[in-house]
Amino acid sequence: KNNVNIKEIGPGMAGADSDDSLYPIAVLIDELRNEDVQLRLNSIKKLSTIALALGVERTRTELLPFLTDTIYDEDEVLLALAEQLGNFTMLVGGPEYVHCLLPPLESLATVEETVVRDKAVESLRKISHEHSPVDLEVHFEPLVKRLASGDWFTSRTSACGLFSVCYPRVSSTVKAEIRQHFRTLCSDDTPMVRRAAASKLGEFAKVLELEYVKSDIISLFTALASDEQDSVRLLAVEAGVSIATLLPQEDLEALVMPTLRQAAEDKSWRVRYMVADKFSDLQKAVGPEITKNDLVPAFQNLLKDCEAEVRAAAANKVKEFCENLPEDSRETIIMTHILPCVKELVSDTNQHVKSALASVIMGLSTILGKDNTIEHLLPLFLAQLKDECPEVRLNIISNLDCVNEVIGIRQLSQSLLPAIVELAEDAKWRVRLAIIEYMPLLAGQLGVEFFDEKLNSLCMAWLVDHVYAIREAATCNLMKLVEKFGAEWAQNTIVPKVLGMANDPNYLHRMTTLFCINALSEVCGQEITTKHMLPVVFKMSNDQVANVRFNVAKSLQKIGPVLDSNCLQTEVKPVLEKLASDQDMDVKYFAQEAISGSSTGLFMEKQCALFPLSKKCFRDTWLPKCFVQLFTKQTILLFILTPNLPAEPSCSVYHHLLNLSLGSHI
């Protein structure tokens, strides 16, 4: 097979006629029709190389006709082709010949796969700018018309995206035709085309003269916004926002607002959701007066919507909406209109709504200032900190910095602590993981004293969590805390506790000591590492569990760079050499690995996966990739995902486990 990997060939070689220079190109061309998709894809991605070798003339007369017919290929090949053709102008002879690229892109713009069509349209838009005004009318605009009046909706949807690029550069007669075509597509029979037209309406409005925006676009917008299909109406909302930015303030009320008001009260929740989702943009587009008179009540309604999805979308916008309110009346509007709704949302029945609110509510404190925050917002924060849904509490905690700036965190700390403690002990390990990740941030805000007093014990408790991911995150957390509070703090508070675990009867906890040492050695520095940690590591090299011993070898390799060379030679090396003659093959391996200093562990990772099977300890330390614990009604199944295991040696183990877990089914 000729799967030669070809380097890019410079234009200088294109003219050469020796066999040697033709060969790689010949391979590329032949692979354009190889059976292997990957090879076809490679060839398409090197299309510029082929075109350079062929020269502009043959590219136009032979390569492009071939590509025009290549529409039966896999999506990924067509996608790559559509992208390539967008950058092909120079390869067909410059802007003078750019219209030669239209036929292949036209056929790509009609395929059924949306991503391919979109890419073809993107490339067409790109090369439209390279057309001269004459070529645009002679070649490009007819293509847009062909697509717009195509039999299949795929071509008509593609046409929608092309009007705006040719409109500004054509004569007024052609402009009138383009407007007519766009109008036709806005009332197309198929919802697909109306959707495409609705999504491009705003963009098209931007290039139209203002008189036509008022006469044409507004009526199209009104029609699309009252389409029978929900999916069309909801796209009209976004178009409405764009149109609103184009119109002078005095026209907004008459031309756009009735339709937008109607959209905010649409029967379909999906349309109302869209309004809520675009609310900030809308607010900016219509300006302060309409915001005060229209949008405030509309926003209140959205916050009280009967559909939770809509309430959640609106809740997400609370902070942004309040921020963008006109300054003169901001506080009054928030206090009298918005805050009452927000208070209700705090005790919403839907947890998505509550957690959406919790993710932004803290931001209100900067807007409302200290006194209002303490009086009105603080009770809400505190209520959310006690919410039954952990996500709500987490969102509050993760945004504490906003409040910290305004009232200082002390106000909250009394309520904060129980909330943190509860999250830290949540039954779901993902919740515990999330709160751990906020610990360094909290520690920074609460200060070292408060931390030592209240939170330190939590951080230590996580080290002996029964889920490996938590223990791992806990070690990482310790490292970040030391970065914040310094090595001296570490030596006094953390290191003794960590090292104490080296004597724990549970080998998993003893290993945690090693993992902590790995993480802490660098931030603690040479002195603490050599004086306090190293002796413990050495002691553990005599551990009875092989897993601990080979982790000693790994740790020594990790902390090596922190130690001085004398210590390495006189103390570390002997220990490693002893481990290298261990009876356990894995300990041997890692010791040798540490001695030679190489760290290509890919092969060993796989062996590790097998290792616990022989030791009969199925613990969660063993890479979650390799084992998936599945719970069924009857039993707990341990299942191996085969691809992660070497084929040969695992076979028997695999079957053994399958038999064991599936029992009678095999």
Place this chain on the structure above:
Amino acid sequence: MFGAAAVGQSRWCLSQVKGAIDDDVAEADIISAVEFSHSGELLATGDRGGRIVIFQQEQESKNLPQGRAEYNVYSTFQSHEPEFDYLKSLEIEEKINKIRWLPQKNAAHFLLSTNDKTVKLWKISERDKRPEGYNLKEEDGRYRHPSSLTTLRVPVFQPMDLMVEASPRRVYANAHTYHINSISVNSDNETYLSADDLRINLWHLDFTDRSFNIVDIKPANMEELTEVITASEFHPLQCNTFVYGSSKGSVRLCDMRASALCDQHSKLFEEPEDPSTRSFFSEIISSISDVKFSHSGRYMMTRDYLTLKIWDLHMESRPVETYQVHGYLRSKLCSLYENDCIFDKFECCWRGDDSEVMTGSYNNFFRMFDRDAQRDVTLEASWENGSPGCSLKTWRVCAGSRRKRSEIGVDCLDFSRKILYTSWHPQDSIVALATVNNLYIFQEKPN
């Protein structure tokens, strides 16, 4: 004389029979779905072996309105394979439960097919050109020596014999815990629903990694389960409306505009049970086996074991029309229960102009009801009674012993021969229906 000949004869005549005419039927060959495409040009059948066969209408017969409806095999492909769910120790059959065509979007055709768990989107496309010309080898694959290479050749597309390809475009998996009984494409052309016994999910055709649950009737405690979803369909015009039928004989209409989760129906179509006919079998025979909107979107038809009901969407209290499909079986329910026939799920279909409806029965009989004339016929799908082109004989089932040539006694009905799957050409007077392993195509003769 002429009038006499018309007695006992319908205007329907046999056009074609597909499949082996053999008593020995392989399980995999049993047809489990029949569906015309939106133009009627293509007709798809699915079987228990997971295969889909697509027939195409002959070009000549399409152009002649009076001509015969000739359908020939266009493409055959394996849609689903048998699978084994290791987590639940469950075998997943490859049987095609439903086929639904998508509105045509370009020269290719697309259809959705489903087995119990997985919906797939298939593309059926034609290819009549292929590239020719290599640089480094001959067309037959022999390698050319690189030293003979003096100039580059760009391949050229040349005409070739028409080739029809079916390629899988999307696989929508892992969203159903129970068995999928229905799929239905939305009129917005971008979403579809898939319904299993307890839940209905909404998919976007372009995304296989997520679906939205729109109906969930699973009770917190499965012991409280009294009702399952048996069929579901989108309204043909209103993108926000869909219905689902249940094992208790009720049909719920839901409005997706009202909320994201449609557990609260907006209309409930249910006919109060007649206390005089109540029996042990009442609930079983009232289970909805199929629900279909009329093309106009004004009416909805439901099929239960014995009857076909047509509902006006504006009236929930009772159907506007009720047709007895095989009322004579009411006395036989006991034996039908014993041989499991009572659980057969008959489908039903509308004529293109909604003026007639059709559904299947036993003994390879099928029934057509003319809604305006209030006329009904019983016809038999059989290749023995007449050659292609002949009008079909109409049958009458009588309770007692048979008296006339066109009559048959209830006791003589063969319950192993049944017509469950039927489809009506969307425009023309052509119907397709499946007996056990044969596909029959009938055409109505103009008077």
